[in-house]
Amino acid sequence: MNYLIGIDIGTSGTKTVLFDEMGTVICDALIEYPMYQPHNGWAEQLPSDWWQAVAGTLKQVTAKSGIDPAQIRGIGLSGQMHGLVMLDEKDQVIRPSIIWCDQRTAKECVEITEKVGAARLIEITANPALTGFTASKILWVRNNEPENYARCRKILLPKDYIRLMLTGEYATEVSDASGMQLLDIGGRCWSDEVLAKLAIDKSLLAPVYESTEVSGQICASAADLTGLKAGTPVVGGAGDNAAAAVGTGVVSDGQAFTTIGTSGVVYAHTSKMHIDPAGRVHTFCCAVPGCWHVMGVTQGAGLSLKWFRDTLCQSEIETAAQMGVSPYYLMDKEAEKVPIGANRLLFLPYLMGERTPHLDPDCRGVFFGLSAMHQKRDMIRAVLEGVSFSLRDCLEVISGMDTPIDVMRACGGGSGPLWRQMLADVYNCDVSTIKSKEGPALGVALLAGAGTGVYKSVEEACSIAVLTKDSAVPDIQRHQDYESYYQLYRSIYPSLKEHYKTLAKL
Numbered sequence: 001m002n003y004l005i006g007i008d009i010g011t012s013g014t015k016t017v018l019f020d021e022m023g024t025v026i027c028d029a030l031i032e033y034p035m036y037q038p039h040n041g042w043a044e045q046l047p048s049d050w051w052q053a054v055a056g057t058l059k060q061v062t063a064k065s066g067i068d069p070a071q072i073r074g075i076g077l078s079g080q081m082h083g084l085v086m087l088d089e090k091d092q093v094i095r096p097s098i099i100w101c102d103q104r105t106a107k108e109c110v111e112i113t114e115k116v117g118a119a120r121l122i123e124i125t126a127n128p129a130l131t132g133f134t135a136s137k138i139l140w141v142r143n144n145e146p147e148n149y150a151r152c153r154k155i156l157l158p159k160d161y162i163r164l165m166l167t168g169e170y171a172t173e174v175s176d177a178s179g180m181q182l183l184d185i186g187g188r189c190w191s192d193e194v195l196a197k198l199a200i201d202k203s204l205l206a207p208v209y210e211s212t213e214v215s216g217q218i219c220a221s222a223a224d225l226t227g228l229k230a231g232t233p234v235v236g237g238a239g240d241n242a243a244a245a246v247g248t249g250v251v252s253d254g255q256a257f258t259t260i261g262t263s264g265v266v267y268a269h270t271s272k273m274h275i276d277p278a279g280r281v282h283t284f285c286c287a288v289p290g291c292w293h294v295m296g297v298t299q300g301a302g303l304s305l306k307w308f309r310d311t312l313c314q315s316e317i318e319t320a321a322q323m324g325v326s327p328y329y330l331m332d333k334e335a336e337k338v339p340i341g342a343n344r345l346l347f348l349p350y351l352m353g354e355r356t357p358h359l360d361p362d363c364r365g366v367f368f369g370l371s372a373m374h375q376k377r378d379m380i381r382a383v384l385e386g387v388s389f390s391l392r393d394c395l396e397v398i399s400g401m402d403t404p405i406d407v408m409r410a411c412g413g414g415s416g417p418l419w420r421q422m423l424a425d426v427y428n429c430d431v432s433t434i435k436s437k438e439g440p441a442l443g444v445a446l447l448a449g450a451g452t453g454v455y456k457s458v459e460e461a462c463s464i465a466v467l468t469k470d471s472a473v474p475d476i477q478r479h480q481d482y483e484s485y486y487q488l489y490r491s492i493y494p495s496l497k498e499h500y501k502t503l504a505k506l
Contacts, residue, residue, distance in 0.1 A: 001020055001021065001071065002020070002021045002071065002073045002449070002454050003018060003019065003020055003021070003026065003065075003067055003071050003072045003073065004018075004019050004020075004021065004072065004073060004074055004075070004076070004445040004446070004448050004449050004454065005017070005018050005019070005058075005061070005072055005074075005075045005076070005445060005448070006019065006075075006076050006078065006243075006438065006440070006441035006442055006443065006444040006445030006446075006448070007054055007057070007058070007075065007076070007077050007078065007159075007162070007441065007444070008078040008079070008240065008243070008439075008440040008441040008444070009050050009053075009054065009077070009078065009079035009080060009158050009159050009162055010079075010080055010240065010261070010262070010440075011035060011045075011080050011099065011100070011101075011261075011262045012032055012033075012035075012262060013030055013031055013032035013033060013053060014030070014031055014033075014050060014053035014054050014057055015028060015029070015030045015057065015438075015441055016028065016029050016030075016054065016057035016058055016060075016061050016441070017061070017438050017441040017442070017445065018061045018062075018065050018067070018072075019438075019442065019445045019465075021449060021454050021455075021464070021465075022464060022465060023436055023442060023445075023446070023464065023465025023466065023467075025436070025438065026065050026067065027060075027061055027064045027065045028057075028061065028438075028441075029056070029057035029058075029060035029061050029064075030057065031052070031053035031056050031057050032053075033045065033046075033049035033050070033052075033053055034049070035099070036096065039104070041102070041103035041104060041352075041353070041361070042098075042102055042103070042104050043098070043099050043100075043101045043102040043103075043352070044096040044097060044098055044099060044102070045083070045096065045097050045099050045158075046093075046096055046097070047085050047093045047096075047097055047158070047161050048093065050158060050161065050162060051161070051162060051165050054162050054165070054166075055165075055222075055225045055226055058225075058226035058227065058228060059225065059226055059227050062226060062227030062228060063227060069227060069228050069229035069232070070229050072228065072229065072232055073232075073233070073448070073449065073452045073453075073454050074214075074232065074233045074234070074235055074448030074449060074451060074452040074454070075166075075218070075228075075232060075233070075234045075235070075448055076234075076235050076237045076238075076243075076443070076444025076445050076446075076447045076448035077159040077160075077162060077163055077234065077235075077237035077444055078159060078237055078238055078239070078240050078243035078244075078440035078441065078443065078444040079157065079158040079159025079160075079162070079176065079237075079239065079240060080099060080100055080158050080159075080240055081100055081157065081158075081176055081179040081239040081240060081241070082099070082100040082132050082133055082134050082137075082157070082179045082180070083097045083098065083099040083100060083134070083157060083158040084097055084098045084099075084134050084137040084138060084141070084155065085097050085155065085156045085157065085158060085160075085161045086141065086148065086149075086151075086152045086154075086155055087152070087153060087154040087155075087156065087161075088151045088152065088153055089151075089153045091154070091164065093161075094148050094151050094152060095141070095145065095148050097158065098137045098140070098141075099158075100132050100179075100263070101132065101262070101263070101299055101303075101352045102131070102132070102137070103131045103132075103352065103353045103361040104131070104140060105131045105136035105137055105139070105140045106131055106361050106362075107140075107143075108129075108135075108136040108137075108139040108140050108143065109128075109129035109130060109131055109136050110129075111139060112129040112135060112136060112139065112181070112198060113128070113129045115197045115198055116129075116193075116194055116197050116198070120193075121181075121194070122275060122277065122279055123275075124184055124185070124191050124193060124194055125178075125181050125182070125183060125184075125185060125191065125194065126178075126185040126186075126273070126275045126282070126283035126284070127181065127279055127282050127283065128279030128359065129181065130181070130355065130359065131353065131361045132179075132299075132355065133179055133180060133181040134155075134157070134179065134180035134181060134182070135180055135181035135182050135194075135198065135200075136181070138155065138198075138200060139198065152204065153204070154170060154204060154206070155204045155205060155206075156170070156172070156206060157172055157176050157177070157179075157180070157239075159176065159237060159239075160172045160176070160206060163215060163216060163234060163237075165222065166216070166218055166219065166222045166226075166234055167215070167216030167217055167218060167219055167222070167234050168216070168219045169215060169216035170206040170207065171206050171207055171209055171215035171216060171236065172205075172206045172207070172208055172209070172236075173208065173209045173210060173211045173213070173215070173236030173237060173238065173287075174188050174208060174209070174210060174211065174236075174285035175211055175238045175239045175242035175243075175284055175285050175286055175287050176237075176238065176239035176242075177190075177208050177285075178239070178282075178284035178285045179239060179282070179284060181194070182194055182195060182198075182200065182205065183208070183285070185273065185283060185284065185285060185292070186273055188208070188210075188285050189208060190202060190205055190208065209235075209236040210236055210289045211235065211236045211237060211238045211242070211286075211287035211288075211289070211447050211451075212235055212236065212287075212289060212447050212450045212451035212458065213235060213236050213451060214233045214234070214235055214451055214452070215234055215235060215236050215237075216233075216234050217230070217231045217232060217233055217234065218230055218231060218232040218234065233448070233451070233452050234448075235444075235447050235448045235451035235452070236447070236451075237444045237447060237448075238286075238287040238440075238443065238444055238447060239284075240261070240440050241259065241265050241267055241293075241295060241440075242284070242285075242286050242287040242293065242443075243287065243439070243440035243441075243443035243444045243447070244257065244259050244265075244267070244411055244412075244439045244440045244443055245257060245267055245269060245286060245287065245293065245443065246287050246288075246442075246443030246444070246446050246447060246458060246461075246462065247411070247434075247436065247438060247439040247440055247441070247442035247443030247444075247446070247466070248409045248411050248434055248439065248443075248466065249409070249434065249462040249466035249468075250267065250268075250269050250407075250409060251269060251288050251291075251458055251459055251462050252269060252271075252459065253269060253270060253271055253404075254269075254404055254405065254406035254407060255268070255269050255405075255406070255407045255409075256268040256269070256398075256405045256407065256408050256409070257408065257409040257410065257411060258391055258408065258409075258410050258411075258423055258431070259410070259411045259412040259439065260301045260302050260387065260391075260410075260412045260413035260419065261301065261302050261412045261413065262301070262302050262303045262306075263297055263298060263299055263300070263301055263302075263303065264297070264298035264301025264302065264387055264390065264391050264394075265295055265296065265297055265298070265394075266295065266296045266391055266394035266395050266398060267293055267294075267295045268293060268294045268295070268398050268403045268405055269286060269288070269291065269293050270291065270292050270293060270294060270403050271290075271291050271292075272292070273292045274292070274294055274401050274402055274403055276294075276397060276401060279359065280296070280356055280357040280359065280397045281294055281295060281296045281297075281356055281357075281394065281397045281398055281401075282294070282295045282296075282297065282355075283295075287443070287447055287458065288458050288459070289458075294398050294401060294403050295394075296355075296356035296357070296391075296393070296394025296395070296397055296398060297355040297356050297394070298349060298354070298355070298356065298387060298390040298391055298393075298394065299349075299350070299351070299352040299353055299354050299355055300349045300350060300351035300352045300354075300365065300387075301349065301387045301390070301391070301413070302387075302412065302413045303349075303351060303352065304347070304349040304351055304365065304383050304386070304387055305328070305331070305380075305383055305384070305387070305413070307351060308331075308379065308380065308383050309327055309328070309331065312376060312379070313327060313331060313376070316330045316331055316334075328413075328416075331380050332416065332417075332418045332419075334376070334377035334380055334381075335377060335380045335381040335384055335418060336418060337377055338377050338378050338380075338381040340385075340478060340481045340482055340485070341385070341481065341482075341484075341485045342374075342378045342379070342381040342382035342385060343373065343374060343378050344369050344371075345367065345368070345369045345370060345371075345374055345378050345379065345381075345382040346366075346367070346368040346369055346382060346385070346386060346485065346488065346489055346492065347365070347366070347367055347368070347379075347382040347383050347385065347386030347387075348363075348365055348366040348368065348386055348390075348489070348492060348493065349365060349383070349386045349387050349390050350363040350364050350365050350366070351364065351365045354390075356390075356393060356394045356397060357393050357394070357396075357397050358493060358497075360497070360500065362500045362501055362503070362504040363493065363496070363497070363500045364500065364503070366492065366496070367379065367382065368492055384418070384419060384422060385422065385426075385482075385485070386489070388419070388422050388423055388426045389426065389485070389486050389489045389490075391423065391426075392426050392427060392486060393490070395427060405429075407432070408427065408429050408430065408431050408432070409431070409432050409433065409434065409468075410423060410431050410432070410433055411433070411434070411437075411439045412439060415433045415437070417470075417472075420433065420470075420472045421472045423472070424472035424473060424474045425474050425475055425478040425479050425482055426479070426482050426486065427474070428474045428479045429474060430471050430472065430473055430474070431471070431472045432468050432469070432470065432471040432472075433468070433469045433470050433471075434466055434467060434468055434469055435467045435468070435469045436465075436466065436467075442465065442466070446458065446461035446462065446465055446466075447461075449461050
């Protein structure tokens with residue numbers, strides 16, 4: 001039997017999963033770590049935390065499984081996208097990583113747009129300059145921490161820093177590199193034009209691979225730390241959403257998925273590159289060689305519910321601990337008691353600014369319609385619905401492009417019964433789940449299998465290892481009820497747009 005490992009370096013923690021070649025989980029391990037917010041709108045993490053979590057989870061998995069490490073054919077890496085890891089000449093981390101949800105780089109986005117040109121930037125990178133992307137973070141460090149920029153000899157993304165620690169190799173791959181705003185998306189290579197106009201030395205960047213290509217092997221020092229066999233291949237892997245696509249079997253035209261993690265995503269596969277000229281959704285290279293995806297992003301999806309849990313649900317946390325269940329289970333049970341529309345309470349999930357469709361780093365969260373009659377359960381329901389409406393915004397943009405969607409799957413927080421049914425009713429389409437709950441970890445394990453000959457292709461890997469499970473069917477009456485609230489939801493942001501800018505200046 002062949003075995004594969006998928007490592008998912010997320011925002012809240014790293015999960016490492018050992019699979020057999022049928023996609024069955026043999027064992028897994030999770031280690032969490034913090035996010036730091038030294039200022040409003042900033043978000044940073046320590047790469048050392050990621051590495052300790054990866055080494056720790058690999059050690060647990062190899063020890064628990066009892067499998068001969070020589071039977072592990074390959075390793076795939078998935079990771080949170082856009083994070084900036086800067087290394088000095090000795091490969092030491094220079095400063096904490098500025099991660100995907102950081103919003104400090106508005107001025108740098110203007111700088112990028114002016115230097116490259118708005119239309120030309122979208123032509124090459126398929127996206128407008130965004131605060132979340134890596135290029136604006138690089139310029140922020142150059143503009144605000146010149147001493148750190150001067151020390152920098154290599155720039156890596158989060159999962160690619162882990163690759164360096166595992167293999168000693170500098171490498172990235174097309175799906176994650178797409179989110180740096182430095183890649184020629186059509187050519188699947190670094191853009192010399194963008195780099196020249198932004199005065200970023202190309203030597204700072206790692207070589208670019210396809211997601212299934214072998215990018216290095218486990219080095220002796222990493223083998224000692226993790227229990228892996230030195231020489232085990234590590235493939236390119238994928239950014240978290242491209243990895244989740246493979247893990248949910250979304251690898252051909254007409255297929256899409258919704259995932260609710262810290263952020264929320266609506267992702268559609270396409271064999272032809274489609275670009276939104278307004279830049280409301282992202283077009284990236286996907287993990288299937290020679291293909292792309294269109295993706296809308298809600299910055300504060302699961303983050304909104306987690307914020308509410310941590311801030312206002314201490315009693316649910318304590319009760320859940322006594323019952324041996326998740327606090328979210330109890331929160332869902334409370335939300336189920338509330339009618340559609342949360343008793344006329346709406347929530348805008350803009351806790352970390354927003355990408356799709358507003359591209360506004362200054363917007364912030366709102367409870368609209370809050371009154372003395374509302375209870376905590378109403379607010380929980382409003383958060384769930386607000387995130388669902390925001391994801392519907394993403395779907396509306398994608399559907400308006402030449403990207404038809406015939407199949408919608410759900411993973412992450414959106415795969416639970418309540419939220420999955422809510423998405424089906426808001427979207428007015430079937431929303432199915434798959435048997436595996438591992439998403440990105442399974443996806444990059446399958447990429448590792450495709451890259452090391454366990455499978456002939458990514459598509460074959462998915463046909464073997466990805467099986468559908470439950471499906472939520474939309475209810476016409478519920479959809480109509482949601483539609484009235486959704487249209488009201490859509491009207492609130494335009495009314496507040498200028499007030500957000502005023503608030504940001506106070």
